[in-house]
Amino acid sequence: MLQNDCHMRISLQHVSHDYAPSDESGAVHVLDDVSLEIASGDYAVLMGASGSGKSTLLNLIGAVDRPTSGKVFLGDVETSALDEAKLTSLRRVSIGFIFQFFNLIPTLNVFENVAFPLSLARRPKSEVNERVREVLKSVGLEHRATHFPNELSGGEMQRVAIGRAIVHRPPLILADEPTGNLDSKNGAMILDLIRDVHQSLKPTIVMATHSAVAAGYGDYVIRLADGRIEDEGLRIEE
Ligand SMILES: Nc1ncnc2c1ncn2[C@@H]1O[C@H](COP(=O)(O)OP(=O)(O)OP(=O)(O)O)[C@@H](O)[C@H]1O
Ligand SMILES: [Mg+2]
Numbered sequence: 001m002l003q004n005d006c007h008m009r010i011s012l013q014h015v016s017h018d019y020a021p022s023d024e025s026g027a028v029h030v031l032d033d034v035s036l037e038i039a040s041g042d043y044a045v046l047m048g049a050s051g052s053g054k055s056t057l058l059n060l061i062g063a064v065d066r067p068t069s070g071k072v073f074l075g076d077v078e079t080s081a082l083d084e085a086k087l088t089s090l091r092r093v094s095i096g097f098i099f100q101f102f103n104l105i106p107t108l109n110v111f112e113n114v115a116f117p118l119s120l121a122r123r124p125k126s127e128v129n130e131r132v133r134e135v136l137k138s139v140g141l142e143h144r145a146t147h148f149p150n151e152l153s154g155g156e157m158q159r160v161a162i163g164r165a166i167v168h169r170p171p172l173i174l175a176d177e178p179t180g181n182l183d184s185k186n187g188a189m190i191l192d193l194i195r196d197v198h199q200s201l202k203p204t205i206v207m208a209t210h211s212a213v214a215a216g217y218g219d220y221v222i223r224l225a226d227g228r229i230e231d232e233g234l235r236i237e238e
Helices: 054-061 084-094 110-120 125-138 154-166 184-201
Strands: 010-019 028-038 043-047 069-074 095-098 172-176 204-208 220-225 228-235
Touching: 010 054, 028 054, 028 069, 028 228, 043 054, 054 069, 054 172, 054 204, 084 095, 095 154, 110 125, 110 154, 125 154, 154 172, 154 184, 172 184, 184 204
Parallel strands: 043 204, 043 220, 095 172, 172 204
Antiparallel strands: 010 028, 010 069, 220 228
């Protein structure tokens, strides 16, 4: 299958994050002095109550947002020190995102949605065609290439989103409740697929979830409570 020689170690050093108030209320303190290391190739699971800061942490790891204080490293690069243009290009090249509500582009068909990261990178058409065909095959959607998102089931939409997340072979995949909007059968299919991606491409994966079933797919759980980490690196027993 696809090859990926890149590696992506994640390091957070004393990261705190506040959201600025949009009115007279005070700032929202979300993360409080979080330090953590995720080794290259790990499949880490992020758990914690609603509002505990899982999505915020994924956004900081994914260079979507910068922390209020502290440092975030992806490999040797301190992303918390990069400007917006550099963050954007790093996100495009190095990260694949999978979301709870799929976030497909409604006006693009399945093929075009999966091709999107390669189009942004201005890859040659022949390469795009070959790569997208290969990815559609691996997510089992070759026969849906010309369909639009509103013609797909939820499980199929998430398979397209996974295709889009892996098509540029990023060393890091971030998934925010990828089964949160699916029934258990489709959820299991998506978790199997993410596990296959992990085994074949060996990216580092960080997945936020409320589901114990989903958490069982990862190598270990990082648990957030009140903006802090507890039980970091708890290995999941089979
Ligand atoms: N843009 C924002 N502006 C202000 N506050 C925010 C913003 N985004 C999130 N928050 C607040 O930060 C806290 C953490 O939110 P976050 O989305 O990281 O939690 P979560 O653990 O992902 O929750 P869930 O399990 O419900 O997805 C919440 O109290 C939320 O209301
Ligand atoms: Mg969330």
